[in-house]
Structure formats: structure tokens, C-alpha cells
Amino acid sequence: xxxxxxxxxCVSDLEQVARVAARIREFCTRPPLTDRDLMGIELxxxxxxxxxxxxxxxxxxxxxxxxxxATWEAPELQLEISDPGRAMPPGVLEAAARRALExxxxxxxxxxxxxxxLAIMQHLMDRVSYRxxxxxxxxxxxxxxxxxxxxxxxx
Amino acid sequence: MRTQNxxxxxxxxxxxxEPRLDGSRGGELKHCVxxxxxxxxxWILVDLSAxxxxxxxxxxxxxxxxxxxxxxxxxxxxxxxxxxxNLFELTRMTxxxxxxxxxxxxxxALSTRAHAASQ
Numbered sequence: 336x337x338x339x340x341x342x343x344x345c346v347s348d349l350e351q352v353a354r355v356a357a358r359i360r361e362f363c364t365r366p367p368l369t370d371r372d373l374m375g376i377e378l379x380x381x382x383x384x385x386x387x388x389x390x391x392x393x394x395x396x397x398x399x400x401x402x403x404x405a406t407w408e409a410p411e412l413q414l415e416i417s418d419p420g421r422a423m424p425p426g427v428l429e430a431a432a433r434r435a436l437e438x439x440x441x442x443x444x445x446x447x448x449x450x451x452x453l454a455i456m457q458h459l460m461d462r463v464s465y466r467x468x469x470x471x472x473x474x475x476x477x478x479x480x481x482x483x484x485x486x487x488x489x490x
Numbered sequence: 491m492r493t494q495n496x497x498x499x500x501x502x503x504x505x506x507x508e509p510r511l512d513g514s515r516g517g518e519l520k521h522c523v524x525x526x527x528x529x530x531x532x533w534i535l536v537d538l539s540a541x542x543x544x545x546x547x548x549x550x551x552x553x554x555x556x557x558x559x560x561x562x563x564x565x566x567x568x569x570x571x572x573x574x575x576n577l578f579e580l581t582r583m584t585x586x587x588x589x590x591x592x593x594x595x596x597x598x599a600l601s602t603r604a605h606a607a608s609q
Contacts, residue, residue, distance in 0.1 A: 349514040353510055353514075436580065438586050443556055446586065451581060
């Protein structure tokens with residue numbers, strides 16, 4: 336099976352996020368992916384770009400380029416979101432993986448207001464990894480889609 | 491952010507007219523709710539039926555708005571589209587918020603409750 340690829344660039348500006356996410360969603364619109372799958376992919380791209388723009392590139396000139404690479408090699412989708420900003424501190428990804436998306440309904444006042452993005456991506460994807468070298472940081476999201484697959488249930 | 495505010499008795503209704511409630515718009519919703527609270531309203535219904543996409547930043551704005559009201563009021567939601575419903579289910583926020591399918595259902599249920607609570 337030949338891999339199909341799409342690369343989309345944007346500057347570090349939250350106003351760019353919807354456009355990039357729409358391009359990736361359009362690329363992923365193919366069997367066997369369902370509307371629910373596509374919603375999950377769009378959400379993951381948006382969350383990854385938000386993090387890159389706000390946390391990695393926050394405070395830097397907006398012309399810093401952020402790149403999203405999508406690779407479809409049936410039945411696997413790989414998304415790579417890379418930025419030239421500050422690296423994510425060690426342990427953040429692992430901590431998000433341990434964080435259950437289970438709110439304390441007895442005390443709404445204690446609900447966290449931020450910090451759900453990485454946990455959401457980890458719930459929607461099969462694998463989430465992160466690497467950082469001298470020039471760029473790259474978040475890698477991988478998910479396999481089968482005809483009979485159903486979206487993972489929240490953990 | 492395009493919103494419309496309406497008052498029905500003790501209930502304030504905030505209708506979000508944006509197709510996306512994301513990182514570039516989430517803070518504006520919170521600001522809008524703060525204004526409504528500042529006018530003395532404690533029972534707020536947010537109509538999300540025009541919102542086709544929400545991310546964790548948009549969700550954060552809604553959670554933050556709920557927390558602003560504390561125990562002296564409530565923030566209820568209606569009209570969740572499939573993508574919005576998916577995020578609420580994924581983050582289990584369906585357990586935190588009272589959610590109505592339609593605006594008319596929400597208004598019917600909340601108008602009585604808001605009035606009783608304000609007495």
C-alpha cells in the first residue's frame with residue numbers, strides 16, 4: 336500500500352488553527368473513517384496546534400512556522416505537528432497519560448479549567464509521542480482505523 | 491464573539507452564534523458570561539446549537555463560567571451538536587453540566603427553577 340501525504344504550514348497564530356485543521360480533516364475524509372473519527376482527528380490537530388502556538392511559541396514572533404504532516408497508509412494515520420519553539424518539559428506527556436478525564440462532580444469549584452488537551456489526544460489516538468532536537472519539537476499522533484473499529488471509550 | 495443575550499424572568503440566555511468555540515474564541519465566551527453575571531443574573535442558559543466545533547479551550551471557558559457562579563446559581567447548556575456532545579462525553583462533562591436537547595425544553599425546566607430559587 337502506497338502512503339499518501341499532506342504537509343500544511345501555518346504561522347504561530349490561533350486564527351490559523353481552523354484552516355489547518357480543515358485541510359487535515361479533508362485529507363482524512365476517506366473510507367473507513369467515519370464522521371466521528373474525523374471529528375476526533377480535527378480535535379487532535381486543533382489541540383496540538385493550540386499547544387504549539389500557546390506553550391511552545393508563546394511570546395515569540397508570530398511568523399514562526401508550525402508544520403503539520405499527515406500520512407495515510409491504510410489502515411494507519413500518522414500526524415506530526417512540529418514547531419520551532421520551547422520544548423515541552425520532561426514528564427508532561429507522561430503525566431497527561433496518567434490523568435483520567437473524570438471530573439469531581441461533587442465539587443465543581445475544584446474542576447480544572449485548563450490542561451485537558453494532551454489527555455484528549457491520548458484518549459483519541461492509539462499512540463502519542465514527542466521528540467525534541469535542537470531546531471524543532473514534534474508531537475506524533477498515530478491511530479489505526481479498521482472497518483469495524485469503534486472510537487475508544489473515555490478511560 | 492457573536493452572542494445574543496436574552497432575559498426570561500430570572501433566567502438569562504446566552505446564545506453563541508459562532509460556528510467554532512476554540513482557542514481563538516473561548517476567552518470571549520467567558521467575558522460574555524462575566525458581563526451577564528455582573529448584571530445580577532445567577533441562572534444562565536448557554537445555547538450552543540450554532541457551535542459546530544469546540545476544543546478544550548472552549549470547554550475551559552464554559553467550566554470557568556460555571557465556577558464563577560459557584561453555589562449561588564447554575565449554568566446550564568442546550569443544543570449540543572455532535573462534535574460538542576462528543577467532547578462533553580469524552581471529558582465526562584456530561585456529569586457536571588445539566589444539558590437539554592432543545593432550548594425550549596431548557597427554558598421550560600429552568601424558568602420555574604430559577605424563579606423558585608430567587609424567592
